[in-house]
Amino acid sequence: MQSLELHSANASRPDVAILGGGLSGRLVAWQLVRAGLRVALYERGGADGSAAAGWVAAAMLAPLAEAAVAEPSIVAMGAAGLEQWPFLLEGLPDPVFFQRNGTLVVWHQPDRSEAVMFDRRMRANAPPELLRGGVERLSGQQLGNVEPALAGRFQEGWLLPNEGQLDNRQLLKSLGAGLQKAGAELHWHTAIDEGNVPDAGLVIDCRGLGARPVMPSLRGVRGEVVRIHAPGIGLRRPVRLLHPRYPIYIAPKENDLYVIGATELESEDMSPMTVRSALELLSAAFSLHPAFGEARILELNVNCRPALPDHLPRVQWDGKRTLRVNGLYRHGYLLAPAVTGEACALAQALLGGATAGRTLDWDTWRAGRPWPDLFRQTEA
Known part of the structure; x- marks a missing residue:
C-alpha cells in the first residue's frame, strides 16, 4: 500500500489556490474558507459568474428524474447533494432562491411509451430508499390539484415530491460576494494556464474545459436554454415534458421567470442557438400551456459542459x-455539493497531514470515502 507525502506550506502563501471560479471553484473555495483555510481564487471571468458554464443552466436538483438517464452513482451523489444544499447556502450574504417543491413529470398521450421507458429506467437506477415516498402517480384530476396551472391539460403524470431547484445566477453572485466578505484572495479576470500556476500549499484545478x-x-457537451418572462401562468415547480425527440424541462424561478431547456447536444459548438432549437423548446413550452405563447423571450443561451x-x-x-x-457534465448543480465536498475532504486530509508531518495513505483514505470511484491518482 503506497503512502504519499505533501510538503507543508509556508506562512507567506495561501493554503489553497483554486483555478477556475465557476460553480465548482466557488463551492470549493466557500467550503474551505468556512473551514478556516486561506484561499486564493483565480477566475478568467468576473465576480457575477457570467463566464461560467453554470451561468447557462436551470439548476434543477432532481436525482430521481435524472435516474432515467444517469448511472446509479450519479443518482446517489445527487440525492446526497440535495440534502447538502441548505447548509451550503447558509451564511451567504445575499438570498438565493431555493425550492424543494418536487418535480412534475407529464406527457401528451401519443407519447405515453416515453413515460413507460422513463419509469422503467428511473426504477432501475434509483436506490429503493429514494423511491420510497419519492414517486406519486397522479390522475388528471390529481395533477390539476397539485399544479393548478396544468388542470385539464394532461390525463396523468407523476409527482416526485422530494426534489428541488435553485437560482443558479443568484448562487454564483452570492458565492462571489460571500468569498469576498470572508476574506478570500480573489483574482477576477485572471486566466491561469499551465505555465503560471500560482504558489500555494495545494492547487485545486476547477477550470472545466480550460483544463483540457x-x-x-x-x-x-452543448447545452441550450431559453429564459422567458411569463406572468400569470404560476407553475409551482419544475416540469419535465416527455417527448421522443426533445424531452424538455421548464423550471419556474422567482418573479415569473422561466428557464426552458432540453438535455444536451453532442457538440462543442458555442455559436448562438439555431432557429430549430429555439422553435422546439418554445413549441414544447407552448404545448405544455398555451399562455407561454404570450411570454417575452429574455435570452437564448448556449454553453458547453465539461x-x-x-x-x-x-x-x-x-x-x-x-x-x-x-467532469460534472450536465449534472453540475445536482452533483456539485457531493463532488466538491469530497474534493475539500481530500484537500484537508492532505494539508492536515502535511502540517503534522504525516504522509497520506491514499488507498486506505480513498476506500473509506462514500464514493471511492470518484477519485483517481495520477502522476504529476
Whole structure:
C-alpha cells in the first residue's frame, strides 16, 4: 500500500489556490474558507459568474428524474447533494432562491411509451430508499390539484415530491460576494494556464474545459436554454415534458421567470442557438400551456459542459500538490455539493497531514470515502 507525502506550506502563501471560479471553484473555495483555510481564487471571468458554464443552466436538483438517464452513482451523489444544499447556502450574504417543491413529470398521450421507458429506467437506477415516498402517480384530476396551472391539460403524470431547484445566477453572485466578505484572495479576470500556476500549499484545478491541456479526454457537451418572462401562468415547480425527440424541462424561478431547456447536444459548438432549437423548446413550452405563447423571450443561451468519456465526475490527485475537479457534465448543480465536498475532504486530509508531518495513505483514505470511484491518482 503506497503512502504519499505533501510538503507543508509556508506562512507567506495561501493554503489553497483554486483555478477556475465557476460553480465548482466557488463551492470549493466557500467550503474551505468556512473551514478556516486561506484561499486564493483565480477566475478568467468576473465576480457575477457570467463566464461560467453554470451561468447557462436551470439548476434543477432532481436525482430521481435524472435516474432515467444517469448511472446509479450519479443518482446517489445527487440525492446526497440535495440534502447538502441548505447548509451550503447558509451564511451567504445575499438570498438565493431555493425550492424543494418536487418535480412534475407529464406527457401528451401519443407519447405515453416515453413515460413507460422513463419509469422503467428511473426504477432501475434509483436506490429503493429514494423511491420510497419519492414517486406519486397522479390522475388528471390529481395533477390539476397539485399544479393548478396544468388542470385539464394532461390525463396523468407523476409527482416526485422530494426534489428541488435553485437560482443558479443568484448562487454564483452570492458565492462571489460571500468569498469576498470572508476574506478570500480573489483574482477576477485572471486566466491561469499551465505555465503560471500560482504558489500555494495545494492547487485545486476547477477550470472545466480550460483544463483540457492536462485532461485531454475532456470534451464539451452543448447545452441550450431559453429564459422567458411569463406572468400569470404560476407553475409551482419544475416540469419535465416527455417527448421522443426533445424531452424538455421548464423550471419556474422567482418573479415569473422561466428557464426552458432540453438535455444536451453532442457538440462543442458555442455559436448562438439555431432557429430549430429555439422553435422546439418554445413549441414544447407552448404545448405544455398555451399562455407561454404570450411570454417575452429574455435570452437564448448556449454553453458547453465539461464531460469525461464515462460521463462521470472525477477528483484527481497527482500525488503531490495538485487536485483536479472536473467532469460534472450536465449534472453540475445536482452533483456539485457531493463532488466538491469530497474534493475539500481530500484537500484537508492532505494539508492536515502535511502540517503534522504525516504522509497520506491514499488507498486506505480513498476506500473509506462514500464514493471511492470518484477519485483517481495520477502522476504529476
